[in-house]
Amino acid sequence: MEGGEKNRDKYRVGDADLSKIRNRNERRVISHLPDILAGYPDFEPDVIAIQDIYALALNRLPARYTQAFSIVLQEQVSDEDIRQAVREAVVRVMNNPTDHDEGRGPVQW
Numbered sequence: 001m002e003g004g005e006k007n008r009d010k011y012r013v014g015d016a017d018l019s020k021i022r023n024r025n026e027r028r029v030i031s032h033l034p035d036i037l038a039g040y041p042d043f044e045p046d047v048i049a050i051q052d053i054y055a056l057a058l059n060r061l062p063a064r065y066t067q068a069f070s071i072v073l074q075e076q077v078s079d080e081d082i083r084q085a086v087r088e089a090v091v092r093v094m095n096n097p098t099d100h101d102e103g104r105g106p107v108q109w
Contacts, residue, residue: 024064024075028082029057036086040094049093056089057082 011019033054037045045053061077 021065021067023058024066025058025061025077025082028077028079029054029061029086032079032083032086036083036090039087040090043090043094045090045093048098052093052098053086053089056092057085060085060088 011017033050037043037050037053061081064075064077
């Protein structure tokens with residue numbers, strides 16, 4: 001069994017493939033990240049900092065899980081809510097940089 005197939009099996013219950021169920025806010029946070037980061041020209045986040053910002057922003061927002069064919073009648077989280085969560089996460093990471101050499105973990109709220 002190849003790696004990708006093995007990982008998909010972790011998200012299976014019987015015949016139900018749960019691997020495609022996603023938090024709708026994940027893509028929304030990703031779409032706003034570049035614009036928000038551009039507003040902090042003196043901040044040059046590395047990969048870990050961007051991952052921390054992404055995770056922190058998502059943790060500030062309610063989860064909105066949907067399957068591939070879900071119909072979303074109304075977004076309960078506004079774009080401004082998303083942008084505010086990302087801004088707060090950027091500031092938090094800027095003020096608490098992860099020191100990879102000292103083994104400090106990810107930024108916590």
